[in-house]
Amino acid sequence: xxxxxTAPPVDLRIDLAGVELDHPVLNGSGTFDAxxxxxxxxxxxxxxxxxxxxxxxxITVAPRGxxxxxxxxxxxxxxxxxxxxxxxGLTGFLEHDLPVLATVPVPLIVSVxxxxxxxxxxxxxxxxxxxxxxxxxxxxxxxxxxxxxxxGTEAGEMGALMRRVxxxxxxxxxxxLTPNVSExxxxxxxxxxxxxxxxxxINTLRAVAVDPVSGAPWLGAGSGGLSGPAVRPVxxxxxxxxxxxxxxxxxxxxGIQQGRHALDFIAQGASCVAxxxxxxxxxxxxxxxxxxxxxxLQFRSLRRVHDxxxxxxxx
Amino acid sequence: MxxxxxxxxxxPRTLAPLGRRLCRVTGRAGVGPYVLVAAADPDGPEPAxxxxxxxxxxxxxxxxxxxxxxxxxxSVCRTRExxxxxxxxxxxxxxxxxxxxxxxxxxxxxxxxxIGFTQPPAGSRALLVGGGIGIAPLVIWAEALPGxxxxxxxxxxxxxxxxxxGEYAEAADLFPGHVLVATDDGTGPNAxxxxxxxxxxxxxxxxxxxxxxxxxxxxxxxxxxxxxRDVEAQLALEAGMACGFGACFGCVVLTRTGFxxxxxxxxxxxxxxxxxxxx
Numbered sequence: 049x050x051x052x053x054t055a056p057p058v059d060l061r062i063d064l065a066g067v068e069l070d071h072p073v074l075n076g077s078g079t080f081d082a083x084x085x086x087x088x089x090x091x092x093x094x095x096x097x098x099x100x101x102x103x104x105x106x107i108t109v110a111p112r113g114x115x116x117x118x119x120x121x122x123x124x125x126x127x128x129x130x131x132x133x134x135x136x137g138l139t140g141f142l143e144h145d146l147p148v149l150a151t152v153p154v155p156l157i158v159s160v161x162x163x164x165x166x167x168x169x170x171x172x173x174x175x176x177x178x179x180x181x182x183x184x185x186x187x188x189x190x191x192x193x194x195x196x197x198x199x200g201t202e203a204g205e206m207g208a209l210m211r212r213v214x215x216x217x218x219x220x221x222x223x224x225l226t227p228n229v230s231e232x233x234x235x236x237x238x239x240x241x242x243x244x245x246x247x248x249x250i251n252t253l254r255a256v257a258v259d260p261v262s263g264a265p266w267l268g269a270g271s272g273g274l275s276g277p278a279v280r281p282v283x284x285x286x287x288x289x290x291x292x293x294x295x296x297x298x299x300x301x302x303g304i305q306q307g308r309h310a311l312d313f314i315a316q317g318a319s320c321v322a323x324x325x326x327x328x329x330x331x332x333x334x335x336x337x338x339x340x341x342x343x344x345l346q347f348r349s350l351r352r353v354h355d356x357x358x359x360x361x362x363x
Numbered sequence: 364m365x366x367x368x369x370x371x372x373x374x375p376r377t378l379a380p381l382g383r384r385l386c387r388v389t390g391r392a393g394v395g396p397y398v399l400v401a402a403a404d405p406d407g408p409e410p411a412x413x414x415x416x417x418x419x420x421x422x423x424x425x426x427x428x429x430x431x432x433x434x435x436x437x438s439v440c441r442t443r444e445x446x447x448x449x450x451x452x453x454x455x456x457x458x459x460x461x462x463x464x465x466x467x468x469x470x471x472x473x474x475x476x477x478i479g480f481t482q483p484p485a486g487s488r489a490l491l492v493g494g495g496i497g498i499a500p501l502v503i504w505a506e507a508l509p510g511x512x513x514x515x516x517x518x519x520x521x522x523x524x525x526x527x528x529g530e531y532a533e534a535a536d537l538f539p540g541h542v543l544v545a546t547d548d549g550t551g552p553n554a555x556x557x558x559x560x561x562x563x564x565x566x567x568x569x570x571x572x573x574x575x576x577x578x579x580x581x582x583x584x585x586x587x588x589x590x591x592r593d594v595e596a597q598l599a600l601e602a603g604m605a606c607g608f609g610a611c612f613g614c615v616v617l618t619r620t621g622f623x624x625x626x627x628x629x630x631x632x633x634x635x636x637x638x639x640x641x642x
Contacts, residue, residue: 084609084627087371088476090378105612113622120603120613124429127605131612134622276432328606329419329434331473332382 058345059352060338062100064320065220065245065297067155067182069100072353073310073338076275076301076324077103077159077185077224078131082152083145085331094153098334102152103322104145106159106187107175109167111137116268121257123278126303127325128255130272133161133190138174146180155182157222161190165212176217183220186213186244189228189251200226200251203238210242220245222299225290227279228254232286233293240294247290248299248322250283276325277303284316291317305333307340314356372628374478375411379608385421388468389446395533397496398462399440401448402470410439410447412504413479413599413631417607418449420460421469431457434473436604438500438576438630440537447472450499450534476607477630480504480597483572489520491538492563492585494577495531498524500599501576502537510540523566525559525581526551560584567592573634575599579642586634596634600625617641 060071075098082102085093114134121128136144141158149156158175162168168186175181188200188209199205206223214221223239225232227250236247252273257266265271283302291298300318303325304310310321321341326333341353350356390401410416417434424431435457440450453462464470480500483489489508491501501522509519522542526532529551532544543566549556559577563585567573569592575585576599589596602614607626615622616629617638623629 078612079610081609081612084624087376087627088379088608089381092381096381114612114615117613117615117617118603119615120605120611122430122433122603122605125425125432126429127433129605129611129613134612134615278429325605328611329432330383330471331606331608331610 058342058350060342062319062353064101064299065183065222067101067157067220069155069320071100071338072314072320073099073334073341074101074157074299074320074322075099075103075327075334076322077187078105079324080327081105083148086148089331094151096332096335097152097154098327098332099154099323100338101155101157101182102149103157103185104149104159105135106133106161107135107138107141107171108133108161108163109138109170111135111140118266118268119272121266121272123255123257123274123276126274126276126278127328128257128267128272128274129252130267130269132269138171142174142178146178150180156180157183157185159185159187159224161187163190163193165192165209168209168213169216172213172216172221176219181219183222183245184217185222185224185248187224187251189224189226198226198228200235201229203234206235206238207242210239210244214243222246222248224251225249225286226251227282227286232289236290236294236296240296244296246297246299247294248301249290250279250286250302253279253282275303277305279303280309284312287313287318288316304337307337307342307344310337310341311344311356311359314353315359317357319354372478372623374481374631375413376478377408377411377414377475379474379476380407383417383471383473386470386472388464388466388470390466391464394450394537395531396452397531397534398451398453399448400451400461400464401443401446402472403445404447404472405445407447407472408475409442410475411479412507413500414439414475414477415607415630416447416449416472416474416476417604418461419471420464421471423460426456426460428456431460433605434471434607435461436601436607436626438599439475440499440502441506442503450496450502452496473607477626478628480574480599480631487570487572488518488568490563490567490571490573491520491522492559492573492575492577493522494525494559494581495527497577497581497599497601498534498537499576501574504574505538505540521566523559523562525577529554558584560588563588567594569594573597583642586637589634597631598634598637599631600629
């Protein structure tokens with residue numbers, strides 16, 4: 049670009065599986081609690097909400113207290129968590145949480161997890177009929193108690209789940225993929241073939257922390273999941289793999305801290321990105337990543353987010 | 364696991380400005396083996412005593428080994444003319460980096476966070492019980508309580524402080540009003556050789572309200588003593604935290620109504636609300 053020539057403004061708006069978003073930066077499920085943020089920061093969080101859509105913490109049919117502490121362990125450039133999906137359960141969510149989340153001025157995506165296809169069906173049916181909900185995300189990193197296997201690790205399980213829940217709603221279904229697989233492509237394709245509207249990835253990488261004194265597992269539940277910058281290269285590789293295996297829009301995430309990292313995920317095939325662990329360090333990280341991404345695009349004279357596909361961030 | 368999630372708790376809470384803000388370190392002083400770091404926070408509100416902040420150094424956070432990565436939670440120890448003061452003990456990568464901050468260095472700060480101590484009813488005496496680095500939130504609380512009377516019995520508050528040794532007990536000088544000190548090895552001027560909870564057993568009167576912060580075994584002893592004597596106790600608890608504002612669900616403590624996040628529904632928790640097996 050010649051000096052003195054102003055680049056045209058960047059249009060960050062994006063359509064994610066039919067949900068109109070002002071920009072491509074969402075939150076990762078379970079990494080931002082809009083209700084607790086309201087209690088901590090007050091109404092300003094509504095006025096300057098850092099994400100273009102709010103993805104809820106995963107809800108289950110029955111209430112869950114979550115795993116026994118300790119639940120956290122800091123690693124080099126990362127964090128292992130073992131939270132265990134604490135939530136009020138479906139009824140509690142619909143009664144208490146949803147009315148508050150509906151006051152957040154961005155589309156609401158509700159993350160759900162079932163321990164059987166029936167539980168998934170119950171959740172999808174009940175959540176999708178609520179007008180406040182724009183889309184659902186299926187957390188398939190939990191075990192199916194009937195088959196004993198984790199849905200997101202088996203293409204056959206993935207396809208069977210989609211066949212069960214797809215007919216239950218016309219709302220967009222986003223499948224959150226787990227990285228803890230030998231091959232992610234077949235699972236992603238099974239989700240696509242089963243009627244998923246979009247895919248998000250990655251969930252955390254299975255990880256263990258060792259108590260430095262006793263040598264026993266540190267986390268109350270034994271093992272947990274690794275997130276943060278430490279997993280970013282893994283997430284980028286899996287994003288590229290899934291982009292090659294499917295035609296679905298992707299929400300890429302894993303250690304995104306800056307706009308440049310978001311651009312890397314888009315370059316690898318993501319349409320949107322999500323910020324997770326970085327929000328723990330900086331509650332407004334989502335907004336910062338959005339602003340930095342706009343500057344990265346403008347710097348490259350790219351007008352829209354999808355123009356960045358295949359673009360190298362390190363130019 | 365069927366333990367429910369406890370409902371939202373309210374208490375003295377000053378809302379935090381949204382997001383993190385970059386502050387300047389204005390001073391650093393040794394207090395025995397502890398370090399008191401002061402930072403100017405011109406855009407922040409006055410915190411309620413017992414509230415905390417997430418701190419991270421603007422430079423050198425991440426060290427040579429990728430840690431510290433996340434912020435570290437610290438109760439505010441004192442405020443002085445728009446400055447926040449935090450009492451630190453260098454015991455790991457986060458506290459080591461924070462304890463070496465110098466005047467002029469940048470400090471990222473989110474807060475004030477959580478809920479603080481609730482005032483004792485009129486006519487009752489506040490008995491402050493602190494252990495080691497846990498004395499920090501009791502300093503700002505002691506300063507907020509009415510001034511000392513002639514004797515500790517007639518005073519509005521009395522502080523009981525426990526330390527490893529007389530060297531650490533120098534931090535007792537941070538407290539206004541009447542102070543009694545216990546040290547593990549008996550060193551230090553006028554120190555009781557033993558546990559701070561020995562002093563609590565001796566001094567506790569039926570009309571007291573106890574405010575305590577310290578290591579969890581000490582807090583469990585305080586809880587047991589106060590529950591047995593039917594005295595209200597408010598405990599400032601600690602847990603590893605990733606975010607400080609309710610996002611990560613990492614900092615839970617077990618209460619009688621289920622797991623409670625210390626960052627949004629604490630860190631101050633009434634002793635009677637804790638489950639027997641909380642610690």
